[in-house]
Amino acid sequence: MVTKHLTYAQIEKVPLVAVITLKNIAQAVPLAEALKKGGLTNLEITLRTPIALDVIRLLRDEFPDLNIGAGTVTDPNLYRQAKAAGAQFMVSPGATPELLVEAAKYHEIPFYPGVCTPSEMLLAESYGFDHVKFFPAEALGGAKTLKAIAAALPNISILASGGITEGDLADYFNVSSVYAVSGSWFIAQDLMNAGRWDEVEILTRSAVIATKNARSKALKK
Ligand SMILES: O=C[C@H](O)COP(=O)(O)O
Numbered sequence: 001m002v003t004k005h006l007t008y009a010q011i012e013k014v015p016l017v018a019v020i021t022l023k024n025i026a027q028a029v030p031l032a033e034a035l036k037k038g039g040l041t042n043l044e045i046t047l048r049t050p051i052a053l054d055v056i057r058l059l060r061d062e063f064p065d066l067n068i069g070a071g072t073v074t075d076p077n078l079y080r081q082a083k084a085a086g087a088q089f090m091v092s093p094g095a096t097p098e099l100l101v102e103a104a105k106y107h108e109i110p111f112y113p114g115v116c117t118p119s120e121m122l123l124a125e126s127y128g129f130d131h132v133k134f135f136p137a138e139a140l141g142g143a144k145t146l147k148a149i150a151a152a153l154p155n156i157s158i159l160a161s162g163g164i165t166e167g168d169l170a171d172y173f174n175v176s177s178v179y180a181v182s183g184s185w186f187i188a189q190d191l192m193n194a195g196r197w198d199e200v201e202i203l204t205r206s207a208v209i210a211t212k213n214a215r216s217k218a219l220k221k
């Protein structure tokens with residue numbers, strides 16, 4: 001069983017991860033600044049664009065106080081490249097045995113294998129990963145599905161992602177095994193393209209406050 005890493009604990013402090021896909025590297029620093037001012041510290045840079053590894057390197061240099069991870073880490077080679085770029089955590093939409101073996105070599109870097117089913121959760125756990133990403137959460141039935149799974153697999157911690165918006169947060173955090181959510185609903189591409197960073201900051205602050213409220217209400221139950 002994986003011990004609780006520093007970065008798992010860091011995500012748990014503000015249990016919200018921004019999922020960021022950037023095509024323009026000039027947006028990286030102003031976006032990270034807006035997210036940071038809004039109170040968010042966990043940034044997942046998806047490896048879906050050619051600049052993604054450069055963005056990770058840049059943000060690690062510029063924001064030593066933020067938790068910068070890599071998303072869409074779909075094979076061992078991408079895992080190694082993201083590690084070399086300085087990613088502090090790794091996320092995948094799904095996982096192959098080869099990827100799980102590679103990630104298991106570096107348990108100091110938290111890895112969230114993507115899962116859809118209890119079988120995939122058990123497979124991830126058998127490689128030592130008890131924190132997984134449930135993706136695409138809303139399309140898979142969202143909190144209702146997770147509640148049913150948590151009844152049988154209460155020790156697998158869930159990062160829920162995919163189609164989640166602010167109004168869904170209470171439902172997710174009411175599921176005992178959900179420890180964090182991730183998404184992009186507060187990072188509107190049109191605001192970024194227009195350089196309206198103040199508005200990104202406002203949306204981020206709202207998402208952070210809603211996340212903290214949803215979790216603290218759930219913990220009091
Ligand atoms: O990694 C996850 C998703 O791409 C984030 O989902 P979202 O863009 O639907 O919030």
Ligand SMILES: CC(=O)C(=O)O
Nearest residue numbers: 071072073091092093
């Ligand atoms: C969707 C997802 O989990 C990823 O891109 O990493």
